Amino acid sequence: MAERMGFFTDTSICIGCKACEVACKEWNQLPDDGFVFEATSYDNTGALGASTWRHVAFIEQQPVWTADGTTGDGDGDGGEKPFQIGPDGRWLMSSDVCKHCTNAGCLDVCPTGALFRTEFGTVVVQSDICNGCGYCVPACPFGVIARREDDGRAWKCTMCYDRLRGGLEPACAKACPTDSIQFGPLDELRERAAARVAELHALGRTEARLYGESPDDGVGGMGAFFLLLDEPEVYGLPPDPVVPTRNLPAMWRWAGAAALTMAGAVALSFLGSSDRLLGRGGPR
Structure with a gap:
C-alpha cells in the first residue's frame, strides 16, 4: 500500500486564473459544460459535476460599515468583525474538488464495485463498471459526484490516478501558478497547512481556518482539504459534513x-x- 496522498488547497493565494480547471479538463478529456454564462460572477462552470472535476468559485463580498468606522462581516449577529479588506470589498476565490473522504459514502453504497479505494487512498469511479444506478449521488455530503445525461454513468475527480501511477502529480496541482493547490503525502500536507494558518494569524489574518483536515470530522477526514478565509458556508461547503452511511x-x-x-x-x-x-x- 502506497502512502496516502492528497490535496491541500490554500484559498488565500488563489488568484482565480482557472488554470486548474483547464488542466483538469484537458488531461481527463472532459466535455464542456454548455458555456452557460453565470451572470453573478466570472464563474463559467457553476459547480462541481460529472464534467467539471475542479471548480473555481468567485465569491464577491461587499463591506458593511460599522459604527466605529470599520468594515464588518455583515453576518447580522451584532458582533461585526473587521475584514482585512479595503472599502470596496473583496473577492474570495477557491478551487473546489472531490474530497476523497476517509469514510466515503459513495464507496459504501456502490452495488457494482465501480467505486474503489486506490493504493494512494483516493476514491475512483471505474466508468466501465458503473451501471448508472445513481446510489452514489445522494451518498456524497458535498454534492460532488454526478451522472452525465448522455449515458447516465457517474463521474468525479480521480486525483489523476493514471498520473499518480506514473509518478506524476495531478494536472491541476501541476498547472497552478501560485501553489494554491498543493499535492503530496496527506500527513505532510496537514503539517504544512497548520504552519500556514499560524503564519496568517501572526500577520493578523485571524479569520484563516482549516476545513476538512481533521480525522475526527463527520467523514473521517478529507483527502482534499482547504484553508479558508471565511465560514465554510460562504464557499458553498457544508459546515459539519457527515457521511450518510456513518451509522x-x-x-x-x-x-x-x-x-x-x-x-x-x-x-x-x-x-x-x-x-x-x-x-x-x-x-x-
Whole structure:
C-alpha cells in the first residue's frame, strides 16, 4: 500500500486564473459544460459535476460599515468583525474538488464495485463498471459526484490516478501558478497547512481556518482539504459534513439483533403450538 496522498488547497493565494480547471479538463478529456454564462460572477462552470472535476468559485463580498468606522462581516449577529479588506470589498476565490473522504459514502453504497479505494487512498469511479444506478449521488455530503445525461454513468475527480501511477502529480496541482493547490503525502500536507494558518494569524489574518483536515470530522477526514478565509458556508461547503452511511455498521448490528429476537420469538411460538397440538399443554 502506497502512502496516502492528497490535496491541500490554500484559498488565500488563489488568484482565480482557472488554470486548474483547464488542466483538469484537458488531461481527463472532459466535455464542456454548455458555456452557460453565470451572470453573478466570472464563474463559467457553476459547480462541481460529472464534467467539471475542479471548480473555481468567485465569491464577491461587499463591506458593511460599522459604527466605529470599520468594515464588518455583515453576518447580522451584532458582533461585526473587521475584514482585512479595503472599502470596496473583496473577492474570495477557491478551487473546489472531490474530497476523497476517509469514510466515503459513495464507496459504501456502490452495488457494482465501480467505486474503489486506490493504493494512494483516493476514491475512483471505474466508468466501465458503473451501471448508472445513481446510489452514489445522494451518498456524497458535498454534492460532488454526478451522472452525465448522455449515458447516465457517474463521474468525479480521480486525483489523476493514471498520473499518480506514473509518478506524476495531478494536472491541476501541476498547472497552478501560485501553489494554491498543493499535492503530496496527506500527513505532510496537514503539517504544512497548520504552519500556514499560524503564519496568517501572526500577520493578523485571524479569520484563516482549516476545513476538512481533521480525522475526527463527520467523514473521517478529507483527502482534499482547504484553508479558508471565511465560514465554510460562504464557499458553498457544508459546515459539519457527515457521511450518510456513518451509522451503517450500528444499524446492521441492531437489525441483526432484531432479526435474532424475532427468530427466537417465532421459535418459541412454534414450540408452544406444537405442545398444544400434542396435548402437552398441561391441565386445562
